Amino acid sequence: MHFLIFVLISLNFVFSSQLEELINFALKNNTKLKSFVYLEKANTFRSLFMKSLPNPEIRFTFRNFDTEVPMVREENPMSGYAITFMQRYTLPVKREKSSEIFKNRAKEVKVKREIYERELIKNVKILYYDFLYTYEKERILKEIKEDLYILLENLKEKYAQNKALLSDILMVKTEIIKVEEELKNNEALREKIKGEIYSLIGGKFDLRPGRLSLFKFPQNFSEDESVYVRLLFEELNTLRKELERAKVEHYPDLNLLAEYVVRTGNPDLFSLGIGVSLPVWYEKRERFLVLEAKERIKAKMKELNFTKNFVKERFLGLKRSYNITLKALKTLEEEIKKKEQEIEALFLAYGYEKVDVREIIRAYRDLWKLKIQRAFTLKKLNEISAEAEALI
Known part of the structure; x- marks a missing residue:
């Protein structure tokens, strides 16, 4: 028991460690992420320019x-x-207020960079979970193949004793061919996912095989602290500074x-x-700049309220989805145990020639589907967590 716990902890450490390395690589090499640094500098330089005559x-x-x-x-x-x-x-008050607009736009760029960074991390995680899922599926398919070969050898022995049909042997061989084909498709999918990961992180990375491990859903969420809401706050501040600038345009x-x-x-x-x-x-000119700025602020306030509510409901929706999917995972675990017990009983009955081999294969098919669905559900849970983390 202690050894099993040690193995699970080791697998989770390797999984987390490689994912952390992958994220750090992406943050360092993603070219679009670097572009925000230049945009921030551009707005800073513009703010200095606006101060000058x-x-x-x-x-x-x-x-x-x-x-x-x-x-x-x-x-x-x-x-x-x-x-x-x-x-x-130009009066200093005009130049200073124009400069403040671009100073705040530089702050907007900082928050936009954080949004892109969070989206980048989310996408890297989702692709990495897809990558690990291919190994989970490969492991299950190899187990299936091994079970089929055991069943095939059993059938061959019974066939030699005139206790099995040739059609049963051919049916099992067909199943083996299907599994081998699925293994090839799974490998091709893995290479496709690796290519998508490399293009996203900005270079080649030594991706190692691993096991999926369940990540908990994030807690302590506040819509006011959400990065998407903070961006709108900064945009609102910029509009307010534009209003202040419009008020002195007629000076x-x-x-x-x-x-x-x-x-x-x-x-x-x-x-x-x-x-x-x-x-x-x-009355016929500069006044309209003030009115325009006020209307833009009103529009941004509506957008801010909408976004706060949207982010809140989105997070709560993901939380509900996570809890429902977690229950589905537990149900799958129970169904897998029941199906394994059923197969043991079928094999026992098969030894006494009380069941047909087709019933065993049907039960195996159900078991394989349940195991693959369990791996997919685990991947889905992690994807939900990653989406929730991007909203914080």
């Missing part, structure tokens, strides 16, 4: 040439060469001007100027 403008102008002699000359005291420097000065901007004019035979001229934008069209 627009580039100044410099102009060189030939001024007031007359039509008779198109050049600067003493006879035309209004003519000259002008160098003009202009700078648009006047300044235009600064400095000009130097060179004149031939006359004193040079120097000019300074300042211009201010006037919000005379606020």
